[in-house]
Amino acid sequence: MKRVLGLIGAAWLSTSALSAPLTVTPVSTKAGAPLPIHIGGRVEPTADGYRRQWPGTYFEASFRGEGVLLKIGEGDVILRISVDATSAATLVKPKPGLYRVDGLANGRHTIRVDVASESQAASTVFGGFYATAGTRALPSPARTRQIEFIGDSHTVGYGNISAKxxxxxxxxxxxxxxxxxxxxxxxxRYGADYQVNAISGRGIVRNYDGMPGDTVPAAYPFTLFDKAKRYADPAWHPSLYVIALGTNDFTTPLHPNEPWKTRDALHADYEQHYVAFVKRLRARDPNAHVVLWATDMADGEIASEVAKVAARLKAAGERNVTFVPVTGLAFTGCHAHPSTADDGRITTALSTYIDAHAEMWARK
Structure with missing residues (x-):
């Protein structure tokens, strides 16, 4: 499809044709009635909309009509906007305000806004979807399957669309x-809702190169990285946890000021804390399947340690836990991270286990 680039406020906008040329433009009109919204990811409802910080958040709404409004709040963010599962526009650091999506045939549509960028430094706000004149709200999308992804930059997609x-x-x-x-x-691939609870540069007990900051297990219980509010959603009970943590624990040498004096001491601490973290997840969702995966980086040290964690969990009586090694990645993204092609290879490796355990989707 032909793609056209133009500057709208502070945001670059790319558009592609759907049934008609699609436009996403800032407007000064007042918003109509809010549309029912479906949210993937952790959010904190506010007077201005939904504040979020963990990566991969997405927002969806369905409606009948020729257009719809979306409201963008504060915070630097990259948003991918799609309509009826077709990529429509990308907004980079859009100014806060109301935006109108036009150019749709009169009929039923589903709009989706994905947060593409990582937001470690500060949270951002999405204000929701609103009706335009003649737009009629429809029930928001819903899915029965749920998957939670926990990890570091390899789960975030750090620099994955970079050409260098x-x-x-x-x-x-x-x-x-x-x-x-x-x-x-x-x-x-599995028609599931998902959460991405991952932070680039963070590990189980040690962050990249020993840098300060919360590890993933320390930040995990909270809605935002300020740790002001613990996350709780009675509707969120994933059938599958997919976890990849260890790259930042092991890819750099220990420094004299760190608490582990030997690599063996780091291994023991990592294994103990990783096992405890998974057990906390299983206490909340005892029937969920857990897939621990790792690449072959660091001369196999990461994969070896993750395999030990899986073995310890099984020895402790934890069911439906497995380790999936992932090899053959090209790591052509930024700073030798997985590219989108590598993301596809990781997905394929994980699917071998998922396809063999279809019973996970039937559990209550």
Missing amino acids: RDCTQDEVWATTDTSQAMPALTAR
């Missing part, structure tokens, strides 16, 4: 697209 490995931090941000990363590909 040597990237500035601005280029990393601009070429990170969680909506094209492994979690989105896997969830789409």
Whole structure:
């Protein structure tokens, strides 16, 4: 399809034809009635909409008509907008305000807004969807399957759409697209809702190169990274947890000021905390399947340690836990991270286990 680039406010907009040329433009009109919204990911409802920070958040609504409004709140973000499962527009650092999506044939439509970028530095706000004149709300999309992805930059999709490995931090941000990363590909394959609870550079007990900051298990219980509110959603009970943590624990040498004096000490601490983390997840969802995966980076150290964690969990009586090694990745994304092609390879590796355990979707 032909793609046209234009500048709208502070946002670059790309459009492609659906049934007619689609436009997404800022408007100063007042919003109509809010449309029922379906949200994937952790959010904190506010007066301005939905505040979010974990990657991969998405928002969906269905309606009948020729157009719809969406409201964007504060925070630097890259948004992928699609209508009826067709890519429609990309907004990069859009200014807060109301935007109108036009150019649709009069009929039933589903709009989706995916947060593509990572938001470690600060949370961002999405304000929701609103009716235009003649638009009629329809029930928001719903799915019965749920998958939760937990991890680091390999789960986020860090620099995965980059054409080069040597990237500035601005280029990393601009070429990170969680909506094209492994979690989105896997969830789409199985028609599932999903959460991406991952932070680039963080590990189980140690962050990349020993840098300060919460590890993933320390940040995990909270809705936002400020840890002001614990996350709770009685409707969120995934049938499958897909976890990849260890890259940042093991890909750099230990420093003298770190608490582990030997690699063996780091291994023991990692295994103990990883086992405890998975057990906490299983206490909440005892029937969920758990897939632990790892690449062959760090001369196999990561994969070896993750395999030990899976073995310890099984020895402790945990059912439906497996380790999936992932090899053959090209790592052509920013800073030698998986590319979107690699994301597809990871998805394929995970699907071998998922396809063999279709019973997970039938559990109550």
